[in-house]
Every structure is written in C-alpha cells, then in structure tokens.
Amino acid sequence: MNEKLELVISLLKERYGARFLDYMEGTALRRDLHYDDYIKLETLLSIQKPITDYHDEMTFLVYHQQTELWFRLIIHEGERAIRALSNTPCDITNATNAVERINHYFSTLINSFNILIECFSTQEFLIFRKALGSASGFQSTQFRIIEILAGLERKASPSESSGSNSENHENRNQVLPEKEKFYWENLISDKQQLGGTISNLVKLKNKDVAHFNFVYDKVKQSSLRSMFISIVSQRLSSSKDAVELFETLLAEGQEKDLIELAEKLLKMDVSITDWKRMHLKVSTKHLAKVSYGTAGSDWVKYLNKSITEERYFPELYLANQKLCQTL
Secondary structure (H helix, E strand, O other): OOHHHHHHHHHHHHHHHHHHHHHHHHHHHOOOOOHHHHOOHHHHHOOOOOOOOOOHHHHHHHHHHHHHHHHHHHHHHHHHHHHHHHOOOOOHHHHHHHHHHHHHHHHHHHHHHHHHHHOOOHHHHHHHHHHHOOOOHHHOHHHHHHHHHHOOOOEEEOOEOOOOOOOOHHHHOOEOOOEEEOHHHHHHHOOOOOOOOOHHHHHHHHHHHHHHHHHHHHHOOOOHHHHHHHHHHHHHOOOOOHHHHHHHHHHHOOOHHHHHHHHHHHHHHHHHHHHHHHHHHHHHHHOOOOOOOOOOOOHHHHHHHHHHHOOOOHHHHHHHHHHHHHO
16 A cells, blocks of 8 residues: 555544544545535625625725735734744744735735726715715724734823713813723724714724724733744843844844844734725725715824824834934
C-alpha cells in the first residue's frame, strides 16, 4: 500500500476509532460536491433584494455586501494574529502573515471603491437613497469589531445631561464626570450636530454597543496593539513607555521579526485610514450637495475627524514619525 495512503488511513482510524468503517462508508455514499453547492450560490444570489426599481441600486447593494464579506475575512485573520501572539512562545511569523493578509484585503477594498466612482450614477443614488430611510454604513458592526481587534481604545469624554422640560435651565447642560467612549459614540450623543435626527444612531447604540463593549472588554488586553506592546516590552526587557519602547525597537534594528511585524501593523493602520479616506472621496462625489447622511450625521465632519484623529497603533505610529524626522 502507498505510504501516504497508509498514513491517511492511520490518521483517520486515530480520529474516528470504532467509527472508522462507518465514516469510510459514509464518504463512499456521499454524492460529489458541486461548486454551486459548496459556495451556496443559490443562497448567495437570493439575498440581493433591492427596495426600488432603480438600476444602480443593485450595484450599491452588491458592493456593500461584498465589503462585509471582506470585513469577515479581516476579522478572521485578526483573530488568527491575536491567537498567534497569545501562544507560548508567541508565533510572530504566523501573526505577521495574518496581518499581511489583512493589508491585502484592505488594498482590495480600497481599490474596489472605483466601482462606486466610475460605475455608479449619482443621479439615481440621490433618488433611491431616500428609500434607505435611516440605514447607514455607520452601522457596520463588523467594521467596529475590526477597529476593536486592532486596538481602538475608548477615550474619556465629558458628557452632558440633556435634562427634561421639568428641570431647571441651569442644570440642563450640567457637565457629568468623564466617561470612556468610542470616538463614534460622541457622534451618537451630539444631538446638536445631528440636527436632532438621532433615532437611527440610538438604535445602533441600544442594539450593538453592549456587544461592542463586551468584545472590547474581552480583547482590551489582547488586541493587536496591546499584545504587540507587551511582546516588545518582554523581548527588550524594558519598562519604557510604549512610544520610547518602539523607538528603541525601530532604531536599534536588531529584532528583525518584531520590526517586520511592526511594519505590517503600521501598514494596517494606514490601510484602515486610507479605506476611510476613499469612503470620504466617494461620498464627496455623490453627496456634494447633501449636508447629512441617511442616519442624519454630518458625514463630512465625522469622516474627516475620524481620518485625522483616530489611529489604531498610535504609539507605533508616533515612534515611526519621530524616527523618520531624525533621519
């Protein structure tokens, strides 16, 4: 018998034990798998359900569905990278490969925006978007999970009491103690910025923020950002703050595997930001004369603020900037 076949049979016997023959018989009885069956093509094609008769709504719908599928792969690889870094000893090579894949997926997403730039009617969009009601890309749960897995942190932000009509005017804008929030939660709470149209974003908060907080609390110490800081600190036997730690890592150039991972993480940071930047470019093209998004948000202000102020590996980004300035 072929040695490879013997090995396979041995592995199957080890896995299935007394059920080995039943497994083999079941395999023989199983019909050949067809491509359409494997990818569930019929199901896949059944979920494109435009809600208007405008031709380009199908483009809009399929585009966003494929975006969410790429997001799923990004989360898949992000979780793989975190598992690799959590191993004892940590598997830097595996983590680096996973982050590199994430960057390729974001590159595909960034390039795919050309579909909405070159193959999409602004005139039709401005009409059928009215039928979308308050549905908004702002509500993408998977994108928020990607941000958290990367290392996005909640930041302290003073909150204001809106008060009720029965409250005294002097207490209505009372500043409450600072509360940690995600950057996009500030948009939810900023009623004045949204012109009072916040029902959709409040729905997002009620439906999903509890889940985001659960994921955040679960991975806060094991996000890619946190794990990398911990690993570099251990490798360099240093208690320096994260920025100084990364400056040392990049300047000394001795820990080649960590430097390679650092480069991939920096690229990931830039890739997420570039994806947002392309989102802004597409929105600017089609919504040039529209002040607010479907959810009522000031989309120009929100996207610009997100692009310029949010980083996912801020310590690494700052250390790299400082190093570049000294060269």
